[in-house]
Amino acid sequence: MTHGILSQVRALVAAGKMKVSLHAAQELGNDGILIEPVIDGIANATEIESYPAYHKGPCVLVLQFDEGGMPLHLLWGIPARAEQPAVLVTAYRPDPDRWDASFTRRTRT
Numbered sequence: 001m002t003h004g005i006l007s008q009v010r011a012l013v014a015a016g017k018m019k020v021s022l023h024a025a026q027e028l029g030n031d032g033i034l035i036e037p038v039i040d041g042i043a044n045a046t047e048i049e050s051y052p053a054y055h056k057g058p059c060v061l062v063l064q065f066d067e068g069g070m071p072l073h074l075l076w077g078i079p080a081r082a083e084q085p086a087v088l089v090t091a092y093r094p095d096p097d098r099w100d101a102s103f104t105r106r107t108r109t
Helices: 005-014 022-030 035-044
Strands: 018-020 046-051 059-065 071-077 086-092
Touching (some): 005 046, 005 059, 005 071, 005 086, 035 059
């Protein structure tokens, strides 16, 4: 699915209208993941879940892969009542015990 929030985020990132939250930067740093490839990877991200009515603004959880081919989940949002910037809210390595083999569907635990 490439419409909706994900397409807005992609357009904002492409236009340089984005920021990385301190939390996301810390999470990426803790896992030794460089921010620039993650940002560049939004073009190939797969939407997992969309939260258009989230009270802090619409957001979308996406699956991307790092430079080593390992899966990453990233939560991108757009502040409430604003059109920009796209904000990388958080990033993490998905737990294989909580996600299916494709890392796109939650498993029941």
